Amino acid sequence: MSFSRHVFGAVQRRAFSASTRSNSKVAVLGASGGIGQPLSLLLKLNPRVSELALYDVRGGPGVAADISHINTKSTVKGYDPTPSGLKECLTGAEIVLIPAGVPRKPGMTRDDLFNTNASIVRDLAKACADAAPEANILIISNPVNSTVPITAEVFKSKGVYNPKRLFGVTTLDVVRASRFISQLKGTDPANENITVVGGHSGATIVPLLSQSGYELKGDQLDEYIHRVQFGGDEVVQAKGGAGSATLSMAMAGARFAESLLKAAQGEKGVIEPTFVDSPLYKDQGCDFFASNVELGPNGVEKIHPVGKITPHEQKLLDVCLKDLAGNIKKGVAFAKENP
Ligand SMILES: NC(=O)C1=CN([C@@H]2O[C@H](COP(=O)(O)OP(=O)(O)OC[C@H]3O[C@@H](n4cnc5c(N)ncnc54)[C@H](O)[C@@H]3O)[C@@H](O)[C@H]2O)C=CC1
Ligand SMILES: O=C([O-])CC(=O)C(=O)O
Numbered sequence: 001m002s003f004s005r006h007v008f009g010a011v012q013r014r015a016f017s018a019s020t021r022s023n024s025k026v027a028v029l030g031a032s033g034g035i036g037q038p039l040s041l042l043l044k045l046n047p048r049v050s051e052l053a054l055y056d057v058r059g060g061p062g063v064a065a066d067i068s069h070i071n072t073k074s075t076v077k078g079y080d081p082t083p084s085g086l087k088e089c090l091t092g093a094e095i096v097l098i099p100a101g102v103p104r105k106p107g108m109t110r111d112d113l114f115n116t117n118a119s120i121v122r123d124l125a126k127a128c129a130d131a132a133p134e135a136n137i138l139i140i141s142n143p144v145n146s147t148v149p150i151t152a153e154v155f156k157s158k159g160v161y162n163p164k165r166l167f168g169v170t171t172l173d174v175v176r177a178s179r180f181i182s183q184l185k186g187t188d189p190a191n192e193n194i195t196v197v198g199g200h201s202g203a204t205i206v207p208l209l210s211q212s213g214y215e216l217k218g219d220q221l222d223e224y225i226h227r228v229q230f231g232g233d234e235v236v237q238a239k240g241g242a243g244s245a246t247l248s249m250a251m252a253g254a255r256f257a258e259s260l261l262k263a264a265q266g267e268k269g270v271i272e273p274t275f276v277d278s279p280l281y282k283d284q285g286c287d288f289f290a291s292n293v294e295l296g297p298n299g300v301e302k303i304h305p306v307g308k309i310t311p312h313e314q315k316l317l318d319v320c321l322k323d324l325a326g327n328i329k330k331g332v333a334f335a336k337e338n339p
Contacts, residue, residue: 024261025051027093027132029086029124030100031078032059034246035140035253039097042254044070048261055079055089056100086124090131094264095257097169098124101141103244104236110143110201111327118334121147125154133160136167136260136299140253144168144200145324146331148275148288153335164299167260168275170200170290171252172245176231177207180224181214196228196273197291197306198320199327205229206320210310225316263295270295271304278303285325 026043030036031054043049044067052074054064064078079085090096101117104110121141128137133155139148148168155161173196182189198206207228209216216224227234235245256272263270275290280303294302309317 023050024048024094024264025053025092026095026097026257027053027055027089027135029055029089029096029098030141032056032063033099034103034243035099035249037063038247038250039099039253040064040067041070042250043257044072044074044076046074046254046258046261047072048258048265049074051092052076053079053089053093055081055086057081060085060089086127087131090128090135093132093135095136095138095260096128096132097138097140097253097257099140099249099253100124103246104142104232105241105243106237108236110232111146111330113142114146114330114334117141117143117147118150118331119338122150122154122335122338125151126158129155129158129160133158134162134165136165138167138169138253138256138260140169140249142200143327144170144275145204145288145327146334149328149331150335152277152288153332157335157339162299163277166277167256167299168200168288168290169253169256170196170205170273170275171256172249173200173205173207173228173231173290174273175248175252175255177209177228180227180231181209181212184216184220184224185214194228195292195307197289198317199275199288199290199324201232201327202229202323203316204320204324204327206313206316208306208309208313210313211307221312260295260299263301264297266297276300276303280305281321281324284321286321286328288328289324 026049028036028040031040040054054060061078064076068076079089101120141147177194177196178192179189182192195208195211198204259270259272271292271294274293278289280289292304
């Protein structure tokens with residue numbers, strides 16, 4: 001059963017008696033933000049999580065106190081930015097989710113967040129490398145195309161980089177692509193799983209509709225692709241300056257964490273799209289690329305290639321690779337020049 005179905009079914013039935021092994025500590029850095037709060041809530045509802053560690057530069061303990069009253073078994077602790085707070089939060093974590101940083105306002109691209117978020121992610125990555133070098137690190141903070149390479153560079157500089165344990169969270173792109181096609185085709189979105197590859201911004205987001213067996217033509221295809229690539233902008237516009245997607249992102253982040261926990265706890269064939277250190281397009285300057293990835297107890301188990309695509313999708317991919325190479329290069333350069 002999918003995590004979202006599990007969670008919402010579980011809430012209704014007060015049924016948190018899943019027979020899953022549950023000894024996993026999960027940390028959220030940026031836990032009192034727009035994403036951090038609902039993400040922490042969903043993690044508290046997940047019976048696979050035994051310990052929830054919530055850190056933020058402000059408000060971590062308050063969010064933790066609130067969530068800790070929910071009658072599920074996991075323990076919850078909040079941490080302030082004291083010298084030992086972040087270290088304690090991270091120590092022993094199996095998964096660290098990072099939604100810390102500023103969101104977009106209308107008129108901005110994700111890359112416009114680079115100047116603020118690059119150093120936030122770099123500093124949190126340093127703390128992770130020191131206190132939780134073997135954890136799965138899930139980067140949500142934008143621009144993901146650059147913040148993931150920054151994190152890799154930090155881990156490399158500390159001699160603890162494991163490419164199988166670093167993930168850019170691109171789940172929301174697949175969630176959107178699946179929802180949007182279901183709206184056009186009148187199907188149940190929970191049964192849709194559209195492959196989306198590339199990166200996580202504008203033209204670097206490449207939905208591969210042809211692989212789902214659906215066919216859209218002309219303007220309808222163009223509009224569908226545009227909606228998937230710029231779904232984030234739709235939310236930014238609608239919120240009118242109050243931020244970007246938070247609730248759908250929390251669901252997507254919780255789904256990805258659930259998949260990693262399932263795989264760590266022995267379930268086979270768990271596949272999620274994610275932006276990882278990937279061999280697929282290294283020869284085109286893209287050391288990182290999002291495609292379907294099979295997860296296992298060691299993190300990345302198998303990176304699936306893009307597979308058979310149409311000439312139109314190949315053109316989208318060509319544009320993606322060019323933009324993506326620049327985003328990755330920018331992240332790597334930042335980390336090297338600003339250690
Ligand atoms: N990967 C994806 O698909 C998506 C990524 N995002 C990104 O997620 C990030 C967070 O978005 P929101 O939650 O809406 O923003 P927000 O502003 O509501 O929350 C961010 C939180 O991070 C905290 N924070 C800032 N610096 C910190 C630090 N050094 N250590 C710990 N916490 C720190 C803030 O205090 C705040 O509570 C943004 O960069 C946004 O662009 C948003 C949606 C989807
Ligand atoms: O659009 C944004 O800035 C936030 C984001 O990454 C998304 O919603 O996909």
